[in-house]
Amino acid sequence: MTSAEEQALLNDAEHMRWAQMGVNEAEKMHAIQNGLAKARRQTQWKKRHFGRQFVLLAVSAAAVAVLLLAGPLQKMIPQASPAAQIDHWRGLEPFKKLPSYNKSIQSAIQNGYVQMVNKSAEQDGYKITVNAVIADENELILLYSAATDSTQEIYNVNSVKLSDLSTDASLKNARGGGYGNTNVFYGRSTIELDRNQSFPEQLEADFQIASVDPDKLADPKTGTIPADMRYSPRLKVNFSLDPKFNEYATETVYPNQAFTLDGYGFTLSQVELSPLRIRAKFTLDDHEKLSIAERNSLFSKLSPAGIVSQVEGKAELLSNASGSGGEDGFEYVFDSNLLDKPQSLMIRLYPEVRGSRSRIVVDMNHKQIVSIPESVQSKGELSFNGEGLLQWKQKVAEGHSFQTLSKFKDRDLEVDLNIVHSSFDPEKRELTEIYQPSLGEPVSDRTVLYAEEFIMLKIK
Known part of the structure; x- marks a missing residue:
């Protein structure tokens, strides 16, 4: 292996390590600025996603509320069944501790909207297992575990790729994180799907595990010295995707509700609703007149704390999973619990008048x-x-x-x-x-x- 290849693998491993720990706010803003600058030169909506690796435990007090009434949701939400009362978490308990764990996973598994896979690949003392998969037509979530023998300690799973075997096409890059101990690692990867393409049926998950020699994991310098890192062969697991995941179509509504924020006009123009995510798009009035600096500032002010979901008299927060900027406005993706049949959903943004x-x-x-x-x-x-x-x-x-x-x-x-x-x-x-x-x-x-x-x- 060349030194360049070693450095590339090291960079991949360190990138995944930071993904487990959360995304730096300065890096988020840098990504936003780059995206907005690029959007100034183009005419179509551009998406530059950045992960938000945190779960908010309380509703932000500085917020605009947008009510998503239950009416349009009921058409696409499956009816409750006796199977929903089964403990579908059996065998998946370790994944409750994921740092990137979200309400979408919780809602899906509790409602039996999960496919157990439990297929493995093993070579040279490294083992990867695809434990379960959850999907809708917008994204796919892999729950996987990795293990090594006593000759190696797991640093992380530094590479996760997914391919559609029927088309030989690689799906979009995975994002996620995980946790583990010396010889076991539990991870989650989320892959965005294009619902304008055929829904995948036969998939191949391709992994690589990064590891170090015994007693190296506790060394603060681990991850900075390429020569210390070890990598598994590519470990591939093939499986069929349950067709039930293709039964629930995304519902798109066009509220076209206008409001102002610090004197700037916005419109909540589009909301997409599906079992694993809720996507909201806000367009800016007179967007062509705004500078990049003004758009950066407005993105920070508008950025939602999350969606308050009301289910059977109890409120819970659906976290803001990612955000992106484009030429004409901003777009945000949230966790979803539509399978729980919420009575109402409220997006909370910042107040029109600060300090009021x-x-x-x-x-x-x-x-x-x-x-x-x-x-x-x-x-x-x-x-x-x-x-x-x-x-x-x-x-x-x-x-x-x-x-x-x-x-x-x-x-x-x-x-x-x-x-x-x-x-x-x-x-x-x-x-x-x-x-x-x-x-x-x-x-x-x-x-x-x-x-x-x-x-x-x-x-x-």
Whole structure:
């Protein structure tokens, strides 16, 4: 192997290592800037994706809410069946610990929307197993595990490729991450599919494992010295893809709902809904007049915290998985739990007016509202519900702003205020949110809450 080839393999291994740990924010912005600069010179929408390797545990308080009503979703969501009650996680428990684990995987497996593969390839003391696969017409998720014998320690799985055997075409590059110990590694790779092409039936997964000699894994210099790295032969696993994954077509809606952000006009122009992802596109008014610097700034301000999904009275967050910039606007991809048949979905973005928040004082111990500004009280009703949690109920006129609660300050300590329930009644135009302080945080008789202004935009 030449020194150039060794360096290329080392770079691949280190790239995958960083993917497991998360993506640096500066690198994300650099990718955005490059994409936007390129888009200035072209006329079509360009996608430059960057991964967001984090899971948000609480809804961002600085957000615009876009309501995705349940109506158009029901056409494509499979009906519940007795099989959905089976423990489909059996044999897949280690994958719950993946750093890149997301709600799409959880929802799919809990609903039995998963294909167990359990096929392996082994050579020279290296072994790779494709444990399971999940797919829809937009993307495919591989869950795999790797192992070595006692002569090597696993650094990572530094290369994952997927090919459609019926066409001999390579699918798009995989993204993902994993975790492991000395001789075992669990990983996930997500491959984007083109739904305008034939749905793949026969696939070949091609892996390479990076490893080091015993006791080298703990060395801080591991990964920086090419001579220390060892690589498995290419390990290939062939399998057939379950046709059930091709049964649910992507539903595309065109809300065309306009709003402003820091004086700039936006339109939520398109939303794609499928079992494994939700994609939203925002177009910019007068985009041809904006500089690259202005677009970079607007991308950061618009970037969603996630989607709040309401399922059987409980709220959960679907994370923002990736984002991209183009000539006429921005596009974001989120996790999906459509298989859970959510009653509502709300995209939360940044507020139209920054710093617009009102101060509320509550007695968390005695469950009483101490003081609340008239500007807040006139828009809704803040109270403690029967479970002792804060409940904020308000009327929302279409296209008008609404208020929600954010972090609160208890003495000199700022505490997260998590949304545990969020629902919207389209007939009454009534929004209800229930909040709970972070567990284990101290509270007092005079706790300061903040109510902030947001905007509600409706998708049919």
